[in-house]
Amino acid sequence: MAQTLIIEAGRTERQYWRDLWKFRELFYFLAWRDFLIRYKQTVVGIAWSLIRPFLTMLVLTMVMKVGKLPAGGVPAPLFVFCAMLPWQFFSTAMSESGNSLVNNANLVSKIYFPRLVIPASSVIVSFVDFLIAAIFLIALMFYCRFAPPPQIVFVPLFVLLVFAVSFGAGLWIAALMVEYRDFRFIVPFVVQFGLYAAPVLTMTSHVSEKWRLLYSLNPTVGIIDGFRWCILGGENLIYWPALALSALVTALLIFSGLWYFRKTERTFADMI
Amino acid sequence: MSNAIIRAENLSKRFVIGHQRNKADALRHVIEDALRNPFAFWKNRKAEKEEFWALKDISFEIKTGEVVGIIGRNGAGKSTLLKILSRITEPTSGKISLNGRVASLLEVGTGFHPELTGRENIFLNGAILGMSKVEIKRKFDEIVAFSEIEKFLDTPVKRYSSGMYMRLAFAVAAHLEPEILIVDEVLAVGDAAFQKKCLGKMQEVSKNQGRTVLFVSHNMPAVLQLTTRGIVLDKGRVRFNGPTEEAVECHAGIARTDSQVFFSVEKLPRKHRGTEQVRFVSFRFDRATPVFSPEENFHFVAKVRAHEDVPQIRFSMTVFTTEGAPVGTCFGAERPGLRCGEEVEFEISIPTPRFAPGHYCCGVSVGKGDYRTAQVDFDTVLDLLAFEVRPEEGDDGTVANWSRGWGPVILPDLEYRPAVQAIRFNGSRKQPEMLSEISV
Numbered sequence: 001m002a003q004t005l006i007i008e009a010g011r012t013e014r015q016y017w018r019d020l021w022k023f024r025e026l027f028y029f030l031a032w033r034d035f036l037i038r039y040k041q042t043v044v045g046i047a048w049s050l051i052r053p054f055l056t057m058l059v060l061t062m063v064m065k066v067g068k069l070p071a072g073g074v075p076a077p078l079f080v081f082c083a084m085l086p087w088q089f090f091s092t093a094m095s096e097s098g099n100s101l102v103n104n105a106n107l108v109s110k111i112y113f114p115r116l117v118i119p120a121s122s123v124i125v126s127f128v129d130f131l132i133a134a135i136f137l138i139a140l141m142f143y144c145r146f147a148p149p150p151q152i153v154f155v156p157l158f159v160l161l162v163f164a165v166s167f168g169a170g171l172w173i174a175a176l177m178v179e180y181r182d183f184r185f186i187v188p189f190v191v192q193f194g195l196y197a198a199p200v201l202t203m204t205s206h207v208s209e210k211w212r213l214l215y216s217l218n219p220t221v222g223i224i225d226g227f228r229w230c231i232l233g234g235e236n237l238i239y240w241p242a243l244a245l246s247a248l249v250t251a252l253l254i255f256s257g258l259w260y261f262r263k264t265e266r267t268f269a270d271m272i
Numbered sequence: 273m274s275n276a277i278i279r280a281e282n283l284s285k286r287f288v289i290g291h292q293r294n295k296a297d298a299l300r301h302v303i304e305d306a307l308r309n310p311f312a313f314w315k316n317r318k319a320e321k322e323e324f325w326a327l328k329d330i331s332f333e334i335k336t337g338e339v340v341g342i343i344g345r346n347g348a349g350k351s352t353l354l355k356i357l358s359r360i361t362e363p364t365s366g367k368i369s370l371n372g373r374v375a376s377l378l379e380v381g382t383g384f385h386p387e388l389t390g391r392e393n394i395f396l397n398g399a400i401l402g403m404s405k406v407e408i409k410r411k412f413d414e415i416v417a418f419s420e421i422e423k424f425l426d427t428p429v430k431r432y433s434s435g436m437y438m439r440l441a442f443a444v445a446a447h448l449e450p451e452i453l454i455v456d457e458v459l460a461v462g463d464a465a466f467q468k469k470c471l472g473k474m475q476e477v478s479k480n481q482g483r484t485v486l487f488v489s490h491n492m493p494a495v496l497q498l499t500t501r502g503i504v505l506d507k508g509r510v511r512f513n514g515p516t517e518e519a520v521e522c523h524a525g526i527a528r529t530d531s532q533v534f535f536s537v538e539k540l541p542r543k544h545r546g547t548e549q550v551r552f553v554s555f556r557f558d559r560a561t562p563v564f565s566p567e568e569n570f571h572f573v574a575k576v577r578a579h580e581d582v583p584q585i586r587f588s589m590t591v592f593t594t595e596g597a598p599v600g601t602c603f604g605a606e607r608p609g610l611r612c613g614e615e616v617e618f619e620i621s622i623p624t625p626r627f628a629p630g631h632y633c634c635g636v637s638v639g640k641g642d643y644r645t646a647q648v649d650f651d652t653v654l655d656l657l658a659f660e661v662r663p664e665e666g667d668d669g670t671v672a673n674w675s676r677g678w679g680p681v682i683l684p685d686l687e688y689r690p691a692v693q694a695i696r697f698n699g700s701r702k703q704p705e706m707l708s709e710i711s712v
């Protein structure tokens with residue numbers, strides 16, 4: 001006999017986390033679905049997740065060469081790609097998970113499951129792209145005959161950090177988007193300009209000491225710096241206060257995101 | 273503990289509806305309001321909203337293995353109740369205890385993705401409905417057999433016919449094996465053979481497997497056939513809870529006793545938002561009871577208020593049966609419009625619409641243009657002006673006998689003449705010269 005379930009106003013909290021576990025397979029299926037349909041009816045299919053970062057890297061490398069921007073003593077393509085990797089993951093994961101609830105409005109208004117499954121599974125889909133691009137980075141390192149420094153063992157830490165910041169931002173946007181569709185327009189804007197606000201083309205060490213901490217309020221700054229420090233080393237030093245600040249902002253983002261999402265979740269079906 | 277599988281106690285659900293400022297939920301307006309007058313902002317936000325109780329103090333119990341029909345008119349609160357039962361929305365107050373897994377077929381095919389193949393969709397849909405991968409694998413062949421789409425299993429469902437789509441969707445849901453199955457109007461789709469199959473499956477689920485089924489439908493014969501008990505909802509309250517036959521009677525009775533002749537719609541929430549240059553204020557029938565005879569003009573009075581200057585307006589309306597099926601729609605000609613702030617009553621009539629005896633309700637729109645040109649609706653109200661068409665008694669006390677199966681409109685009487693073999697004519701009244709030639 002199944003256990004008794006009691007539905008009462010404001011009493012869903014207790015079952016919620018248990019349900020989240022129960023619906024873990026749905027989480028997997030939704031990610032699998034999004035991944036399957038992503039490249040349906042395309043000729044080159046999954047190769048798109050390589051072509052996109054590759055072309056962006058080419059363009060940005062050219063920008064660096066033309067502008068004679070310093071690359072911190074490493075090959076320019078590597079310098080750019082190391083920043084592109086977390087940045088692209090952050091931007092796609094944030095916008096995909098931000099849009100995910102509205103895109104799945106028919107599910108939200110018709111069927112019960114913990115809504116957290118939806119934005120989480122779209123972050124996973126972007127993560128698969130991230131992994132593919134990471135393989136490309138390894139190939140690029142071989143091509144440039146570049147040996148990574150020993151601190152490369154810390155990469156998983158920064159992957160975790162970028163994952164958390166994307167998910168946190170995604171949760172906020174997804175929940176806000178349900179009520180305010182304005183975010184549909186705000187997010188691409190943020191992504192477009194964020195590329196310049198994040199140190200993709202530049203080194204943070206060029207930012208003056210005075211502004212650096214303020215600059216690091218942007219959580220992607222500490223993360224991109226961290227990626228460069230781990231993978232490239234050399235002149236790409238890590239600035240610990242900035243990293244600490246980024247980590248703090250990330251933690252704040254994910255916990256407040258979870259809190260806001262949970263708070264508004266009960267009205268999603270009525271609002272969407 | 274009793275053997276009730278579902279127990280609802282004083283269940284209520286309140287919706288808060290915004291008025292006038294329908295764009296108030298766009299961020300810009302919220303910020304704008306807050307900036308313009310920060311002090312009045314919070315006050316106004318509350319003032320602009322109105323409460324609407326979709327469900328009010330609903331209590332009932334359902335025992336294991338029972339098949340219960342939930343009936344009521346549109347807007348009676350059925351869907352809200354089902355949404356609470358399937359945990360899509362939370363009740364505002366009250367509680368429900370459920371002793372088992374609930375699966376709802378709120379809309380068959382929810383969660384199907386058009387780009388995915390039939391096979392992939394079975395897994396996806398199963399997972400969405402709460403089945404585990406192992407469970408789906410075990411029942412996969414059964415689902416495919418029930419849906420009869422073996423050949424197209426690896427075709428994206430966007431290339432399916434709508435019938436195939438429905439069959440597959442129902443098949444997945446029907447094999448869910450929940451303790452409580454909620455079925456909402458899924459039988460409205462599909463051909464007769466498939467409907468029969470679905471009904472059979474539901475009967476099997478309830479009788480042989482002892483599962484509890486909640487069946488929501490406007491299809492009274494199906495409710496009578498399937499269920500043993502009926503709960504009638506009316507305006508968010510339980511009107512009746514008992515044997516199905518009596519419930520169906522009660523449901524028909526609500527339509528009959530609901531002989532309202534005045535309808536204030538100024539504050540009524542709109543299901544379809546118009547441009548709101550002109551809004552309906554009220555409607556009334558200019559008679560004591562809303563009963564018409566089939567030979568009579570159908571007429572009522574609508575009061576509108578203009579919120580802007582409008583150069584011209586026209587009215588249009590759709591008549592629905594109590595089951596919610598549209599009977600027909602008509603547009604009126606455009607007439608000179610209204611000045612801002614003007615409030616005018618219009619007498620609106622359909623000349624001898626020839627509705628068959630029965631109960632109907634209307635949806636009325638005010639706007640400009642019609643189906644032949646670009647059409648804009650200023651305001652639309654639905655589920656209103658319920659009326660009955662009752663045949664007049666003849667002088668000898670006989671009453672015209674119209675079977676509901678013949679449809680909701682009494683078409684014009686047939687015309688026929690013996691046709692002359694040599695002349696081909698298509699029986700149309702538009703060729704009177706020819707008719708006069710052949711008439712003997």
